[in-house]
Amino acid sequence: MMNIFETAPGSAARAVYGELLTKKICRHSSLCIMKQQTINKKSALALPMANNFTDRARAVADTCVDCSICVKQCRFLTRHGSPRRLAQLFLDNPTNNLAFHCSLCRLCTAVCPKDVDPAALCMAQRCQVAHRQEEMQTRYRSLLAYEKWGSSSLLSSYALPEGCDTIFFPGCALPGSRPQRVLDVIDQLRRQIPNLGVVLDCCTKPSHDLGRLDYFQNMFSGLHGFLEEKGIRKVLVACPNCHRMFSEYGRLEVQTIYERLSAPHRAEGEACVTVHDPCGVRFATEIHSAARRLISETGLSVQEMKHHGPKTLCCGEGGAVGYLDRDLAQTWTELRRQEAQERPVITYCAGCSHFLGKRLTCHHLLDLVFAPQATLADRVRVSRSPLTYWQRWRLKKKIAALLAPHRPLSRREAQT
Numbered sequence: 001m002m003n004i005f006e007t008a009p010g011s012a013a014r015a016v017y018g019e020l021l022t023k024k025i026c027r028h029s030s031l032c033i034m035k036q037q038t039i040n041k042k043s044a045l046a047l048p049m050a051n052n053f054t055d056r057a058r059a060v061a062d063t064c065v066d067c068s069i070c071v072k073q074c075r076f077l078t079r080h081g082s083p084r085r086l087a088q089l090f091l092d093n094p095t096n097n098l099a100f101h102c103s104l105c106r107l108c109t110a111v112c113p114k115d116v117d118p119a120a121l122c123m124a125q126r127c128q129v130a131h132r133q134e135e136m137q138t139r140y141r142s143l144l145a146y147e148k149w150g151s152s153s154l155l156s157s158y159a160l161p162e163g164c165d166t167i168f169f170p171g172c173a174l175p176g177s178r179p180q181r182v183l184d185v186i187d188q189l190r191r192q193i194p195n196l197g198v199v200l201d202c203c204t205k206p207s208h209d210l211g212r213l214d215y216f217q218n219m220f221s222g223l224h225g226f227l228e229e230k231g232i233r234k235v236l237v238a239c240p241n242c243h244r245m246f247s248e249y250g251r252l253e254v255q256t257i258y259e260r261l262s263a264p265h266r267a268e269g270e271a272c273v274t275v276h277d278p279c280g281v282r283f284a285t286e287i288h289s290a291a292r293r294l295i296s297e298t299g300l301s302v303q304e305m306k307h308h309g310p311k312t313l314c315c316g317e318g319g320a321v322g323y324l325d326r327d328l329a330q331t332w333t334e335l336r337r338q339e340a341q342e343r344p345v346i347t348y349c350a351g352c353s354h355f356l357g358k359r360l361t362c363h364h365l366l367d368l369v370f371a372p373q374a375t376l377a378d379r380v381r382v383s384r385s386p387l388t389y390w391q392r393w394r395l396k397k398k399i400a401a402l403l404a405p406h407r408p409l410s411r412r413e414a415q416t
């Protein structure tokens with residue numbers, strides 16, 4: 001195994017995650033949460049980040065040289081100190097709540113010249129306190145309810161036509177906010193993949209990020225196991241968070257729809273936009289390129305913000321920080337607003353689009369691709385909660401009609 005500490009600053013982390021995403025060999029540092037998982041992946045869906053909290057914290061405390069490179073980039077670390085200090089704090093008090101103020105965005109991991117992974121430390125620390133059920137249920141009630149509805153019999157749906165080995169998995173936020181875009185995507189994908197299946201369910205990343213690993217493992221394994229059993233080999237996702245969950249914990253091939261789609265319409269005139277890469281796919285440069293290709297197919301040009309690609313910033317929604325510290329979450333959004341410099345921002349995460357849209361002009365890439373004129377004129381209708389639940393239920397019915405006569409199953413039916 002090569003010594004990744006000898007490579008150029010920042011490049012090792014990119015190489016490690018890039019390789020993982022393309023399913024090549026593992027050359028992780030001893031601090032990386034992915035190391036054990038890559039090995040376990042061959043046998044079962046594994047959740048290693050809960051293990052060895054103490055070892056991980058000690059390793060960060062020993063390896064971090066307090067150079068402040070990550071601290072200067074991160075609003076959370078600026079307030080609470082370097083990863084080395086945090087590791088010591090967590091070791092002294094493993095049930096400390098501070099890790100819930102970290103966005104889990106991995107910018108620190110991307111910039112660290114010593115290949116320390118502070119995001120993994122915060123994730124492991126979250127797992128130490130997630131068993132405090134009552135506290136979690138009270139603080140994150142609406143988020144957990146949102147997640148639960150996604151997997152409910154009412155909203156989940158497994159539409160798997162005969163001979164189908166590839167599914168489109170739109171996630172939760174996109175079907176609720178933009179059901180028409182889901183139908184547009186299905187229409188274009190079915191021309192490439194006639195037996196395409198469509199699965200409406202939740203990848204349960206909220207529970208994952210809150211450290212509720214038992215719940216996450218149970219739900220994600222159920223979903224993944226059923227797909228494997230039905231002969232599904234490939235998952236096409238719209239949401240960067242789903243991409244991360246399927247890539248890190250699944251055995252199925254995973255790709256974003258942005259790498260498969262083409263833009264059917266061109267925008268009139270010339271306009272310049274900028275791109276917010278969602279932190280869930282921070283290290284997946286092929287997805288960053290696909291998003292920019294689609295934008296250029298609509299005839300628009302892209303001017304990059306200072307932080308983009310592997311060094312992108314969190315939109316503010318990451319790690320559910322806003323439930324605990326709204327001000328801190330908003331400082332991330334404000335940073336994005338400043339870097340955008342009044343240019344329209346295009347992103348490919350419905351969560352980012354919603355969060356950034358509160359402070360700046362932000363459009364979802366799928367709106368731009370399928371309705372460029374209306375999008376640039378800010379005339380696209382985007383549903384907000386609680387209407388989103390009704391939209392998802394209606395979409396489920398429309399997909400059933402589209403894929404008839406194959407009756408889709410709900411999650412409960414699929415797993416009994």
Ligand code: SF4
Pocket residue numbers: 073074075076077101102103104105106107108109118119122
């Ligand atoms: S994961 Fe993001 S928020 Fe957390 S410490 Fe790293 S850069 Fe800061």
Ligand code: SF4
Pocket residue numbers: 063064065066067068069070071082083084108111112113114115116118
């Ligand atoms: S985690 Fe890395 S970048 Fe951050 S202070 Fe420590 S050595 Fe420097």
Ligand code: SF4
Pocket residue numbers: 105240241277278279280281313314315316317318319349351352
């Ligand atoms: S909404 Fe997107 S950018 Fe924001 S934290 Fe989630 S994945 Fe990252």
